Every structure is written in structure tokens, then in C-alpha cells.
Amino acid sequence: MKHGTPQPFGQGVSHYENFPVASRLCPPHLRPAIVAIYWFARTADDLADEGNATPQMRLTALAAYRADLMATDAGQPPSLRWASVFNRLRPMILKFGLPIQLLADLLSAFEQDIVKQRYATEDELLAYCKLSANSVGRLLLHLYGVHDERSLQQSDCICTALQLINFWQDLSLDIARGRLYLPADALQAHGVDEAQLLALSLHPSTISLIADCVISARARMLKGSDLVKKIPGRGGWELRLVVQGGLRILDKIEALNFNTLTQRPTLGPWDIVVMGWRALWM
Template sequence: MTGRRSDPVGVDAVHSENFPVALRILPARLRADLLAAYRYARYVDDVGDAASGDRAEQLAEVADDVRRLYNGQQPVRDEVAGLAPVIDRCALPIDPLLRLVDANMKDQEVSRYETFDDLLGYCRLSANPVGQIVLQIFDAASPDRIELSDRICTGLQLVEHWQDVAEDYRAGRIYLPARDREQFDVAEQDLEADHASPALRTLVEFETDRALAWINAGAPLVSTLRGWGRIAVSGYVAGGRAAAMSLRRAGYDPLTSTPKPTPRQMATEWLTGIARRPG
């Protein structure tokens, strides 16, 4: 989740991600709005993951800064102030921005998830708001589309968790649900190894298939969109599918290295998604 890269698929990304954040082919205004939203989301994550001092207090200050912006006052943080044009142009509601803060607040308190449903609750805070923001930017938000977007975003978040099992464990967090680990006979100590055990591989395969099912359940969203919105959202779907395939190619071993799709693999999935009628 860290680092910078240039992606031939056509991505302007501040950090390395599985999906295009702002395709270079998009009009400048749309790219600017997407990148402003992305910078805010990454900033909130960075405060929650790496800030020195009291992270919960700093996250509360970010939320206050967002409220300040919506109240017509000047925010303290550049990443919050950068949202002003997006809010004005896209009628962006405050709720998804605050839910991203809530997700990072939860990270300060919760480092393990008992059930898959518990993890889905976290995804509703950490991932699904991003999809709503994207739909607002493309003037395509509706209850039905947001519901489909939530499925895609949940699937994307799950895939990223399965890619980052080793990194998250080193940070003191386990997103693999405890009941699933028990079912597949995977102990916490198994996550310390240099290579995934057969049991862990089986568990990651199970979780990857489940994440891919969420992405595919939301993919019909693409066929409801037109123009730039369809192009961009199909890129998110493609990134998630390519990431799931990278886990498969790695033998569902997220400990030896972090499985990531190549730009060519992402491009193939993206072009397939653009052409696919049902999404």
C-alpha cells in the first residue's frame, strides 16, 4: 500500500494500488476531482496507520476539519481543503468522508475480527464510501448503483487484505476472520512464517474466491454507466479481478511476497471489462 509507481494502464496514483485511481485519458476536471478524493482518503489512512502521537485524537481533528469545510470555514489541512472544488461541483455529501475517518478510528481499537460479517462491517466504513464518492464525481450516484458499488468496493478491500496478510500481521493486525482460521486450522503463529502452510493457502484461496464473488456481484454496475464513468469504474473492477488472479498465480501464498498484478494483466482485465455487456 505504499510507494509510487507509473502504470502503463493509465494511472495517476499517489500510492500503489490494485486499480486505476485517475486514468490519464479522463478529462482534466474528472481527474482532478478523483485525485483530490484519493489524496484525502490516503491522508486519512496515513494518519491512522503511521502518525506519531495520539492517532485517535488526530483523526478526530481531521473529522472536525471536514465539518469545518462543510460549514463554510477554511480547513487546516491541505488534503481537506482540496476537497472544496469536488464538494461544490459534485454535491458530495459529508457522510462518506466521515466514514473513512471512522474506519481508521476502528483500526485504533480493533486488530482482530471474529467473523466474516464483522469484517464486512469494517469494509462498509473503509471501502464502500470511496465508491459513493466516485459515483458522485461522475454524476451517477443512485441507491441502486451505490448498492452495486458497495459490493465492488467490499471485494476490492477483501482482496487487498488477502494480498497484505504478512504486512498487516507485522503491523499487529489480522483481517482473516478468527472463525475462518479455526475452520481451516490456521493459527496466528502460521502468519509469522516465510512461506504459507498448505492450510493457510487453502484459507486464502477460500477468501479470495469469496472476495472475487463480491466484485463480480457488483460488476453489473459497469453496464449501467456511460462514457467516462463506465471507463473508470471498469478499471476498478479490472484491478480487483487482476489482483485475485495474482493471488492464484502465487499459489495463494501471501507470505513469501505480496502478490500483485502486472500492468499487462490489469490492462487485459480492463479491456475485457469495457467490452463486457453485463458488467
């Protein structure tokens, strides 16, 4: 999974950015559930991305981890290997009725990370975002008791936008690791050769490609942004900051003339002030 993006509905650690660690703005009664799901996700992230295991070893470990999730949901004891994770998660599944399919979707995203480093089309990339990011947003909406279809779609827009922003922010890092999230159909439409990207070589066509990706991510974020008005209390304010954080990263990318092949935009103290001010007016 990717690192360093403003997190859906919260502030996470860099280790696993698609899920929040409960912040001060999170309602206290939800913190145990959020922490339990976070540790579920972080452990899976470790299995998929840490250490020197081979791809097949990682896939085997994730299959065993998935089996423990299914056992936990069925009220059966998990294996000793991850007992601390699932013994923490089980009471939250019972208390909140957490949708197991969304947790399983996260595991599918981790498995995809292991075997897939290229995306042929935008639809293919968005399907990955549905597993890796949208499932997180829907889990959190479930905890907040928000279930209407419009809110779910708005959450999907925000979470997909955050995932895409992370991709466009981290092009220089991901390409160096052999991962290219810019879909092949977009490269073709802009006349960009993959070899140029792998060489981190900047051309007008590349700038145009990244600019279009940024414009699309911003539009998707704004499309979902009214969701902040549906999340009650402090959670709604936290979501406002998350949305503004994603938009601020896009501002930073634009200020770099869309050159994230050789530079990585980051947020500083002044950006936090700007995000807070803009959040007040949402």
C-alpha cells in the same frame, strides 16, 4: 489503510490506495473534485499511519481533522494546519453536494486502523470495508450522477472485493506488521491456529482458508461487475480496468497455489494487456 490494490474507479498512488488520483480516463470536469477528495483522504492516511506518533496522538489529530471537516461543511474556516486541504475541498462540496457522511466514514476507518488489528467475524471485517472502501465508491458514483440503489449495491460489491483482494494479496506484509485481517471465525472453521499465521507457516488448512477467501472475493467482484455499464463515457472504461485488475490479482494468487503468506503477487506488463482485452468484452 492498505496499499497496492487496483483502486476503486481509478489508478491511485501506492501511498493511499483506496482512492484514485484522476487519470486520463476521468472526465476533465470531475478531476478537481477527485483530486480534492484524494488529498483529504491522503492527509488523513498520513495522520493515521505515518511517522512515530503514538496511537493516542494519532487519534487526537484525526479528531481535530474531523472537526475541520465539520467546520468546512458548515461554511466556517478550518484550522491553519490543514487549510490547504479543506480550502480545496470546500468548493467541491458546494459544487457537487458531496455527502459529508461518506467523508466522515473514511475518517472512521482510519481511526479503526489505529486501534484494531484483529477481526472476530467476517461481518466485522465487512463493516470495516464499508467505511474504508465502499464510501469511496459511493463518493465517485455521486460525482457521476448515479444514485439508484442497485448501482450503489453493485459499487459496494466491487469496492469491498477490492479491499478484500488487497488483504489477501498482502498477508505476508500485514502479518509482519502485526495486522491480521483473516477473521477469527474463518480460522476456526478451517482449523487454522493464529500462531501458524503469525509464523507465516504454510499448512494445507491455511491454503484452504486463503483459497476460500479468494473464491468469496471473486464472487463479490463478479456480482457487482455489471455496474461498468452504468458509468458513462470514459469513467465506465476506467471501471472495467479496475474490475479486471482485481480479478487478475486473484488469478495471480491462485497461480501461487494461494500461498500469499510468503509471496506477494504483482501485475506486470502482460497482465495489463490481459486486463485490457478482458475489459473490451465486459
